[in-house]
Amino acid sequence: MLHRLSGFLVAHFVALACAGFAEADERARPLGLPPIPAKAAGTVAMQKLGEKLFFDRSLSANGALSCAMCHIPAQAFASNQSALSIGMEGRSLRRNAPSLYNVVFKTYLFHDGRETDLAAQVWGPLLAPDEMGNTGIGPFLERLRKSPSYGLSFEAAFPGEGVSMSAVGRAIAAYEATLLRGDSRFDRALFGAEKDALTAQEWRGYDVFVVKGGCSSCHRTDRDSALFTDQSFHNTGVEFSSRQLSGNIRVELAPGVVKEVTLSATGLGESPPRNDVGRFEITRDPADRWAYATPMLRGVKDSWPYMHDGSLKTLEQVIEFYDRGGGPNPNLDPKIKPLGLTAEEKDALAAFLKAL
Structure with a gap:
């Protein structure tokens, strides 16, 4: 409807x-x-x-x-x-x-x-x-x-x-339209010619973001502005919820505390939540299964938990997720591959993201 x-x-x-x-x-x-x-x-x-x-x-x-x-x-x-x-x-x-x-x-x-x-x-x-x-x-x-x-x-x-x-x-x-987030230290460094607005570690993180990590291929920056999105959809391998097909539901008892409940055991007569297949629900194009909109990254340090299902609690977990190449599934975006980041590069990338 x-x-x-x-x-x-x-x-x-x-x-x-x-x-x-x-x-x-x-x-x-x-x-x-x-x-x-x-x-x-x-x-x-x-x-x-x-x-x-x-x-x-x-x-x-x-x-x-x-x-x-x-x-x-x-x-x-x-x-x-x-x-x-x-x-x-x-x-x-x-x-x-x-x-x-x-x-x-x-x-x-x-x-x-x-x-x-x-x-x-x-x-x-x-x-x-x-x-x-x-x-x-x-x-x-x-x-x-x-x-x-x-x-x-x-x-x-x-x-x-x-x-x-x-x-x-x-x-x-x-x-x-008034909920704007810009003019960060990153913006002053990149668009305002204040190179020292970012620390050496944050600059290193920006380099990882653009080059080795390839994050900017989806979280785009332009010549004079940075929305950190390509305004498109990608299957990054976030679990595509086989748990929703099991006849059980997941009940969140507290932040990060989840219990799986069998509907028949609770006497509920309703069906379990339908599987979430993302953009496919709108386009009906099989290529869009488990694809979701690329989020913007402004204020990202404050907007946890992450991903469309809130399955990752910290930026460090997000970086680890992408470093191992996401979660394999039939429609995984070809851009999602193991990155092989070092511990230093992961720390630098996290520092950069927190500077937005």
Whole structure:
């Protein structure tokens, strides 16, 4: 249902793409980032409204969940609390909450890239039964219209339009467009001619990142900016969850503490979670099995655990994973090969990543 809805939403928002958006303020653009797309920048009133919506638990069906509960500001707008996101009534979802830093620059949204419009993206979680659980667009908008504070905020941000489906998406997108991360020591060293902004070890790590590690073939940097993504999808060999086919479910009892539970033993009558095959779920192209979007790396030291399933807790584990050539499977990307990094090179690479 959500896939069909997504097609409608994209068409709906494309029609409004040039309406009501302010030009980005170049003076506010952090060093190392490209210009902010004008259609997503929004006005100050839009941004304030979007921020209010982002942190508001009443947007969920049971009044318990907000966007910010999976995308926590102090945790790089990701979540360190659990490997997999927590949804309606405490349910473990299928995937890890990605960081929202620089999300305005993403071509594809979600780990499987099922959305391409930031203003349309929000409706996926809002309407997913196991996420924020709203049963329909109309009742959700009616709740906002009945709120005196929201009525005034929407009228200020969208004069003459007020509370509408497009306004909700555009407001949250405008707020998310402010979640920029750049002007790091790396940016000052590479784009600001401050060579000593990075230590000798971090420079060594950058060299490993570009040359021996080959990380930059997917986590790209350009001449005057660095988003650290090729805006594409790759099967890097992260386990493709044979455990989900076993008739059991994995229940996360605490961060990093997981127990496998047999459904029949607990008396639950529901089926186990379906296997997660990544981008294939969207394209139905067999070549896309277990392929996921290349994440950006800004603030990566704060956005653990890593990978689409949150299976790796530290940057050091991520480096070890790629050093051994990922996890073999039928669709492994040909770029993923054993690296043969030395201990010194691994330490340097970790230091570089933490400097972003």
